[in-house]
Amino acid sequence: MTPSVGSAGNKLFHPFQFEDVVELNVGGKLMTTLLNTLRHEPDSMLAAMFSGRHVISKDKDGRYFVDCDGEVFTYILDYLCFGKLKSQEKAVDVYDLAKYLQVMSLAEKLETYHSVKYRNQIAEPKTQFEDVVELNVDGKLMTTLLETLRKEPDSMLAAMFSGRQVVSKDKDGRYFVDFDGEVFKFILDYLRFGKLPPQEMALDVFDLAKYLQIVSLAKKLEIFHSVKYRNQIAKLRKLVESKGYQKVKEKAINAIEKSNVGPQENKVLHFFCSYGHCCCIPNMDRCETPGDFTTSVNILIDIESTYLTEDMMALLAHELCKLGFAKYTVTRTVNNHCKKCRSDKEIKQIKLLTH
Structure with missing residues (x-):
């Protein structure tokens, strides 16, 4: 007998289907691009957003809404389409957005620009963190060390708590993180102790680890049966849908x-x-x-x-x-x-x- 994917404490996976041509509303600026372009850098936050594992908000006209500066985002799209930058005038802004979206090949190229080098040399952190950080993770309160959040230096989580970005706080002064708190606690346990989640939570933790670009955890979870099985189901769907x-x-x-x-x-x-x-x-x-x-x-x-x-x-x-x-x-x-x-x-x- 084959058990179905999903049980109590482990949400069922409902893949989100995108068309090949994607219409976007990026901070009020309307644009259209190919789905393959958004997924061009497979390890980026942008590819994760449009992977089908997450539901993305739409505006009133049905365009997918991305909460970024639209003018700057056009440089990101041009790079993903053609591998080129249009100009140097917005290098710093494009660099910051590329880092946030984890488009690392673009960020690395921009680090050679004088304006980016100079800004990085003199920039003061936007947020000063204490060594002990209090978090509100979608209503679930937890406390951890700053070094834990920065443990994987190339992750989205490390970028959020790098000091280069402003992190929102709740009414009690805790840093607010908009993820599922029940799943995020397993991310923290891995960063603290290298501990893997129980089997029934592996799929949810795998998806969040991929989204947060905690690559070492995602790789370890790929051997779990629920993750393998879900990936096999995705392959089956591609084989038979036509x-x-x-x-x-x-x-x-x-x-x-x-x-x-x-x-x-x-x-x-x-x-x-x-x-x-x-x-x-x-x-x-x-x-x-x-x-x-x-x-x-x-x-x-x-x-x-x-x-x-x-x-x-x-x-x-x-x-x-x-x-x-x-x-x-x-x-x-x-x-x-x-x-x-x-x-x-x-x-x-x-x-x-x-x-």
């Missing part, structure tokens, strides 16, 4: 809903193709439906079984679990014998177990 998978999924869900099956009842989906021979449609009278499903509800779905690949079966079983139709699944392919015409037909099955 092969009629959505129609198969819709047909399965419609069949379940029409059968008026209760959410706590086990269900067995039988995928078959009658090829016009109604006698070969499996039922209790004419066919030997393999397996003991006496405590389950049998749902028959007539479909071109040749198009229902093993990859589709695996992905469909996973997504039906995510949608709450089951907690566990069993998939298999069997031969069904028609007692009337004596023919054997292949039937694919997904058994949905609710407990």
